Amino acid sequence: MARSIKSGKILLAEDNMISQKFMGTLLSQWGYEVTLVGNGRAVLEEVKQNAFDILILDYQMPEMDGLATYKSLRAEGNRNIDNMQIVFLTGETSVPVLNELKISGVNYFLRKPIQKEVLFSTLTELMNMGGVQSPKTVSTSTVYLKNITNSNPQLMKEIIDIFIEEAPKFLFKMKTYCLLEDWKSLKSLVHKTKANYTYVGSMKQKELLTELEFDLEFMTSTETFMARIIRLEEITQNVIDSLEKKKRNL
Structure with missing residues (x-):
């Protein structure tokens, strides 16, 4: 490394x-x-x-x-x-x-x-928080959400609210599974959470979860799991901020 x-x-x-x-x-x-x-x-x-x-x-x-x-x-x-x-x-x-x-x-x-190695990757990610690797603005799109809800603004707002409430809880669970080295539960939760990012048009974050799921399948780069969840957590907060703004315009 x-x-x-x-x-x-x-x-x-x-x-x-x-x-x-x-x-x-x-x-x-x-x-x-x-x-x-x-x-x-x-x-x-x-x-x-x-x-x-x-x-x-x-x-x-x-x-x-x-x-x-x-x-x-x-x-x-x-x-x-x-x-x-x-x-x-x-x-x-x-x-x-x-x-x-x-x-x-x-x-x-x-x-x-x-x-x-876990300590190294985690501290490196924490030091990079707020830097070029974790942009303060993220790209989200409501195109998919409009499609699956038939452009129903109330339903769109409710789905966004569910994402905003659940995402931080799921990410804390992911960190907990890392601490417990419960890789089976982590993989299951990562797979489940990917769909939520798709619904709110956060495709970059879905890609990060897809990569993590792949590495969980083959147990590669395990020392980076916690750092990658921390990175996803920070970016997710930016996604939530973006969704809050979009929700006000629905």
């Missing part, structure tokens, strides 16, 4: 000294400026003083665990977190834990013990 990535500042919160050493060395080798801390309270102090591009936060830490740290960061309203991506590292794979993360607003998580 090529190691040409955008440089950035990462705060790594990990209390296990071996994991801290391993990950800190990797991140430095990949070109990141890394700050290491061992508990949640140290995270709060660092973020008060400095801005970081990414915070990698261990779920289980002494003094203040990862989730409590995350909630405190949000509650404090520190502007340093406005553009900071937060990635949880967790060995917990129970449904209650994952639901708690979702309810709390956690968007990104990776499984421990960490796989370096």
Whole structure:
């Protein structure tokens, strides 16, 4: 794998000294400026003083665990977190834990013990968010939607609303299946979700899902699955913004 990535500042919160050493060395080798801390309270102090591009936060830490740290960061309203991506590292794979993360607003998580290729591809995607690889405007078309609804504006609005409500939920489920390495369920959900993007005329995103489904079929490029879902998630938000505008003109 090529190691040409955008440089950035990462705060790594990990209390296990071996994991801290391993990950800190990797991140430095990949070109990141890394700050290491061992508990949640140290995270709060660092973020008060400095801005970081990414915070990698261990779920289980002494003094203040990862989730409590995350909630405190949000509650404090520190502007340093406005553009900071937060990635949880967790060995917990129970449904209650994952639901708690979702309810709390956690968007990104990776499984421990960490796989370096998964870490690399995920961080690269997060660093690229908002850049040239993820355009802020996307092309959507209501031609297909008009055709299947006989240009019924009310039905078109209802279908758009269903997409807007369901797409983020499906994408969170995809990330969850990645965490659990439940590739069968991921493949099934990817196949199911493709049709929704077709209905709202988001063909580029359907192509991304088709490529992911192919790789799931043959289990190739598995280390990129999480990063590709993150990319799809960001673009989907842009699709939703576009659909909201189109809906007002129906």
